[in-house]
Structures are given as C-alpha cells and as structure tokens.
Amino acid sequence: MRGLYIHIPFCKSKCKYCSFYSITHFDKDIISKYIKTLLKEFELYKNYEFDTIYIGGGTPSILPTNILSDFLHNLLLMLKKMPTEFTLEANPESLSLEKLKILKEGGINRISLGVQSMDNNVLKFLGRIHTQHDVYKATYFIKKLGFNFNIDIIYDIPTLDEQIIIKSLKKICNLAPNHISSYSYSFDTLFLSESPPVEKTSMYKIRNLLQEKGYIQYEISNFAKPGFQCKHNIIYWKMHDYIGIGVAAHSMVNKINKRIRWSHNTNISMYIQNPCQYENYELIHNKNKLIENLIFGLRMIDGVDIAIPKELNIMSAIDDLIYNGLLNIKGDNVCLTEKGLLFLDYVQEYLYTSFSV
Ligand code: SF4
Structure with missing residues (x-):
C-alpha cells in the first residue's frame, strides 16, 4: 500500500x-x-x-x-x-x-x-x-x-x-x-x-x-x-510508504532493512521557489524500523504481529505490560487491552526504553 x-x-x-x-x-x-x-x-x-x-x-x-x-x-x-x-x-x-x-x-x-x-x-x-x-x-x-x-x-x-x-x-x-x-x-x-x-x-x-x-x-x-x-x-499507522507533497509535508519510504524519511520546510515562499528542496533526511535501520512498527502499530486495535517484539528481544517488557493489564495476546498479535487504550503513551515509552537499554 x-x-x-x-x-x-x-x-x-x-x-x-x-x-x-x-x-x-x-x-x-x-x-x-x-x-x-x-x-x-x-x-x-x-x-x-x-x-x-x-x-x-x-x-x-x-x-x-x-x-x-x-x-x-x-x-x-x-x-x-x-x-x-x-x-x-x-x-x-x-x-x-x-x-x-x-x-x-x-x-x-x-x-x-x-x-x-x-x-x-x-x-x-x-x-x-x-x-x-x-x-x-x-x-x-x-x-x-x-x-x-x-x-x-x-x-x-x-x-x-x-x-x-x-x-x-x-x-x-x-x-x-x-x-x-x-x-x-x-x-x-x-x-x-x-x-x-x-x-x-x-x-x-x-x-x-x-x-x-x-x-x-x-x-x-x-x-x-x-x-x-x-x-x-x-x-501511516502500519508504516507503509507515503509521499507528501507541498509545504511542510512529510514522506516515508521503506527499503529492505531500512526506512527513509524526509520533509519540506515550513516556508511557503521557499516552496514556491523550489518545490524539490527537501530536508530532515533520516535513515532508519532495521532494528529501529521494527521498534517503530511496534510502537505505531499498537495504535491499531488489532495490534501488531508478536513476531516483532520477539525479533527485538523485548518479550520480557511485553510480559510486564501483560501482567499489568495493559497488553494482551490475541491470536498471533499483541494488542492494547481496554485499560491499555488509556495508557498508550506509557506503553510506548516503556517498550521504547526496554529496547534502548
Ligand atoms: S487552523 Fe486551519 S488547519 Fe488548523 S484546525 Fe483550524 S481550520 Fe484546521
């Protein structure tokens, strides 16, 4: 998509x-x-x-x-x-x-x-x-x-x-x-x-x-x-490719084992002068790409494939969040519980920190 x-x-x-x-x-x-x-x-x-x-x-x-x-x-x-x-x-x-x-x-x-x-x-x-x-x-x-x-x-x-x-x-x-x-x-x-x-x-x-x-x-x-x-x-939530055109627009493209992001600046006169001038190039390597998929994907009620946290080796953090009633396993996916829906920011921060340490 x-x-x-x-x-x-x-x-x-x-x-x-x-x-x-x-x-x-x-x-x-x-x-x-x-x-x-x-x-x-x-x-x-x-x-x-x-x-x-x-x-x-x-x-x-x-x-x-x-x-x-x-x-x-x-x-x-x-x-x-x-x-x-x-x-x-x-x-x-x-x-x-x-x-x-x-x-x-x-x-x-x-x-x-x-x-x-x-x-x-x-x-x-x-x-x-x-x-x-x-x-x-x-x-x-x-x-x-x-x-x-x-x-x-x-x-x-x-x-x-x-x-x-x-x-x-x-x-x-x-x-x-x-x-x-x-x-x-x-x-x-x-x-x-x-x-x-x-x-x-x-x-x-x-x-x-x-x-x-x-x-x-x-x-x-x-x-x-x-x-x-x-x-x-x-x-956006499943981290598929998107191209943004126009002033202040952001783009993101996935490649094998990496992801590239860039954006336009927020100056309409500059955009009109040169619409193909981009900035904020960011290269995301595979592990960070996976953690992004997990963190953004949890916004979806169906959640994210459990294979992602397994590959990231953060199953103990997932278990902690399950124990605290914030995450749940449904089939092959890990997703937020009713309580977790109210604490998405906390869940995301917790997973991100576990990945960084
Ligand atoms: S300022 Fe414009 S873009 Fe922002 S919420 Fe109002 S109508 Fe929408």
Missing part, C-alpha cells in the same frame, strides 16, 4: 488548538502559484501508483472552485491509476453544493469534515468560524452527492461539562457519517497526570456511545462503520 498526501496550507483564521502549518494572509495569486507548484512537484512521482490520496491542510475546501477544478483535473491527468480512496479535508463553512460537484467530478470519493463540536459556544471557544447550521448544510450536500464521509470531533476540552460533548456527539451520530475521528483537546496533559479521571471517563463514554451506534473502534482515535476504515491513515 502506498499513499499520497497533498498539503494545502491556507486557512481563513487560526484555531486555538492547531499545530498544523497554515497561513491566514494570502490572496488568489499566491494560491494559484502554490497550486501550480504542487503539480510541478507531483511530476517527480507521476510514475508511482498510489492506493490512497489525502488532500489535507490547512483547509483544502477554502480553494476557489475554478482553482480546485483545474488542480484536480491536472492531477488526474498525471495519475498512473485512480486511488481506491481519495479524501479531501473540508471545513463546513467553505463547502457549497457547487464545490462538492467539482470535487466529485475531480475523483474525490471521501470528505473529512472538521466539525469538532455541534455547540456554537464550544466552536467559538475553539476558534472555529463555522456554526452548527453550517454543519447541517454541508452534510446535507455531502449526503445528497453520495460521498463517503468522516467527521472529526474534539473531546476532553478543559472546563467544559462532559454532557455538552456527549450531546454534540449524539447530534453527530444522527448525521450518520460512516467514520468518526475523536481527538483529545488535552492530549498533551492526559498522560502526564497520575490520575486523570475526567479525561478517562470522557474517553470511555465516547467509546461506549459510538459502539452503541454501530461504530467499531479500529484505532485509538478512530471509529468506523464496518468496511469504512480510513485506508490512508492505516498506511
């Missing part, structure tokens, strides 16, 4: 919690130049076959309809094969029926909608510029055109009554997306505290509610109706 990621670094305004690279001051001229540059960079990879394409950002849906249409048209002309999954990230306020029709014609078959909450006060607190009304309107059009779609939500927002998040989630379930990604607002602080009961409860409640509604948790933050797991994100 191989994925292509395309970064669109434009946003109308910056959300409070966001760490992705994007700019908020731009005009049509810079957008046009950037899009042309993306196509130029893609020429490097036109002989590659991609199973999935993900256009993310930033806010890809902010692109003017004519630019979006030309971009997708030119990209499709260069693609060696059509990907099975072709996603575009969108914000509710920037989607219209006309734009969605362009996306459909351009081969997009999946929309990932940044909803985050169905409460207008929470949206304001997060720095989002859409309202609940925009979400209803966008999802009406998305469904009308028959897209497969994901909704992103944020939970565990400090000082916010948990009931508001649950109410929001129920409204989102009623929109019937076939995929829901749930991200913790306080993720960075979640595992630093010895006992974070609020966050834990919140995560448990979200999982239980989504499971009741027929969503299967297949990754620590992701839930899908059967058959609708996000193939592109699975490429």
